[in-house]
Amino acid sequence: QVQLVESGGGLVQAGGSLRLSCATSAIIFSISDMGWYRQAPGKQRELVATITRGGSTNYADSVKDRFTISRDNTKNSVYLQMNSLKPEDTAVYYCHAHSIPPFSRDYWGQGTQVTVSS
DSSP: OOOEEEEOOEEEETTOOEEEEEEEOHHHHHTEEEEEEEEOTTSOOEEEEEEOTTOOEEEOTTTTTTEEEEEETTTTEEEEEEOSOOGGGOEEEEEEEEEOTTTOOEEEOOOEEEEEEO
């Protein structure tokens, strides 16, 4: 059963932009802090950005000032706007939801490929 559905990946040239979207159920969205992670070939999955239910954000140093995470409570969705993309941003990007206590569950999307050509 797919809980998080991502879209928006693709191939883009260096310097370009992409916007990733992740939709989930109203129940999961309302009780969860949301985030984006990525995993490049041969590397561990790493945090890209997170946003709490209250809208507080956190970014990896490597994407600060280039990526913006946001959430739309009316659409039960979280977004990742990626600007000034670099070849090193190439990875599979995963949407993540962490539901707050007492639920305390983690949900992952299936991943969407982002490829940045030089």
